[in-house]
Amino acid sequence: MADAAETSADLVAAEDVLLFVNAAITATGQREFRSTAGEQQLSLAFLHEYVCTNYRTVYAAALALDINDHNAAGIIERLMRTAGDTDGPQKLTEGRLIAARLAALPPQRVYRLFRALRTAKVNNRRTRAIQRDWLRARPDLGHDAVKYRSGLRAAARHTHLPFGAGALDEEYGDFLFRPGRRIRYEDAFLDAYRRAHYEREAVYELPFTVAEGFAARHGIPRGVFLERIAPRMTRLERLRTQGSGTTADLTVMPLTRLCLYVLSLTRQERVDRRAELTGALRAAALRAAGPHAGTWGRVAAVLDDSYSSYGSGVKRRRPLAVALGSHFLLEALAGSYRAHWTSGAGDPLLVRPWGPSPVGTRILDALEHSPDRLVIVSDGWDNAPPGLAGEVLRVWRTRLDPDRRTSVVHVNPVYDADGFDVRRLTPGVPTAGIRDAEDLAALVEIAQFAEGRTRLGELQAYLDRRCGQFLHRHQEGAR
Template identity: 75%
Template structure:
């Protein structure tokens, strides 16, 4: 009898372990998708395929692993998926108990505070369209709206979104004047707030345009037929750094007026890749200095601590991305190059095209990943980082075979840590494409997230166990909520 009971206990434990392993694999798959997928067209798949695949994945993980689904809000996922998670949690609030709802509420509030306001207003509209208007949703909306630093700016810049959110949640506007501006625009002949007054005057005073935020003034100027070049020249002092970069290519805003050294790494890489070759060569010192400065900021205290590092970076034709994500995969690879250079003690880069000058890379040719992996492993680095969409086609499958033989026969003790970072979501496989079963793979959208993604990729090897993944998620959640608390206090 004791033997039977022991066998039953052992079977139960094995079943729990198997369930934990499945949960860990599901969460890692979801995190890869939530980092890379944006529901937009990719090089090898359309927007419809992306959205359908992503919707299934969200629903599957939410229904089967809701606590881990919510915990993903504390990770470096993209804004599109963060908004989808919040929407999913609020639309299916009945699936969670009171304690889980409290934890989700804290995560949702923290993530909404980190999202761009236009994304949050779009989320509120989606909740309204779905008929989600319970007390919990109204409280979350009310707290987020109350924390907005300048309600008048939101009323001018996101007028439709703010008006919809106030109506949906039955909230009051911050001031009576703001309420009149949003819902009774003809009730006042003058506003006390200078921004609201400037918007009113912009309907008939040309000079009032240049007192408005750039995105608002741009629309008003187009409706009034204001000359584009004159408008850009006069509105330039009110532009943000990113807005100035977007208009530089039109020639109205001089390039030297933007301080590239304070831009985020991936955004800066995208900007560099948008420049013609001749301009990249002419501004080589400025652009290289800015990229290295951004990489050092992203590396932080870990700079120089990674030992001997080799990188295989994909600049094949598919790194051109798509019309809506132009050169995004190549920009991630370029940013990763400079970040790994900052993190490493010694560093070697191997571009799939054979390029030697990272500043002049362009999407070109096939993807001979296997040959470049062989080149990189020849020096026995301590770390090998591969940044590629995983379509190894010159010849097909060589990279996976090289990595398999390296891991099983030449380096079974894992003296070289290998990780594959993939910037492209594979809609058909519900994950990012992998090179070899024994090589951990993680999705990546921004190069500056590389150190954190290398850490989470190790869970894909299966050596740390599901308990280690849960502990990691708990730690990231606690850190995320602590940062949010400090920000709210400020």
């Protein structure tokens, strides 16, 4: 009897952890199609508190998974705020995971995290050491001093970072805390910032976001400015200014980001640029597939392009972009492939958020050919008719395919704030949260744990393996 109770508790613990992993992959605290930003934030905050308190080891290990940056920063902040709740080897492991994840986060998000820690008055020795190590590992502190001036200044104050170990260190200190003290700087970024106040040419030596303000001050025409500053722009900055005088480089965009760009174009633009866009999408999918390209056998996909795939005003067309990216990635992974869009669309390049969600009907169409794998990309709302998808999958799994000749996985790009998880079509089919289509192959591996039969020990072993791989990559990159 005791063994049965322990087994039951173990399964519940594993489900709790998977619930959090799904949320950490999909949720960003922003408004979704069916829930407000406040509901999302409240639901997510509860999950963080619950998992950190009850499963701290796996909470920290989530940093090694493909969770989104919002939740990675949230995990780091909570671990650093509650450092007194752990000690010994666990604290050392947490420190290594935090350092590795900070190195992978965008710098603006890290500076925002440091500011939050300062506001919360978290200033213990470990926190200061982690921040100092990250700052000293920055490839160009002069660039950060110009682009993230307030963030770097706040972090330097918080960690008591000494400026004065060398001539350039003193320069950074003067630039951040004693502006106007020097008539020139040795660091190229610092001196360009000084000269940009009165010299037009110096504007083009600065990071794009800083240069924009100076360009407006000097009255430089927008088109001229964008053309000349282009070499200083990041890939995302080029994408954001597309249509303002710059051309996006489609050959280097990640798959989901490229899909968002394609969906932002008008129907006619997509038709006119069909060869270019399709070629770019397939190339990005092949990069994401890597060595797994062509190895998945016969694959069928049910892809949700219903009206709810629009997302929200702050996550515009994100669910549809994930479905479109998954389409091209599955095409690259499969030996043979069939796509079934809920709208019945036959041209993936022209999909748009439209109509109801007949997921069940499309699943019937997909299973008709008995594929090796069926991948469903949907927010889990099946309403034409309601509940058909779950019933089809239940009958298929229990009556028609009990030997599991067809592997069925549901990936969901939308966090359900009310359910503290991504919405499932049926308990018998594993469901994983997804944010970026390029992570689909890895998430199918996680989904195997979501069928309600996995114990916490098995999940912990998987997380330990992912942590080891993650830390190894970080160490290799630091060399």
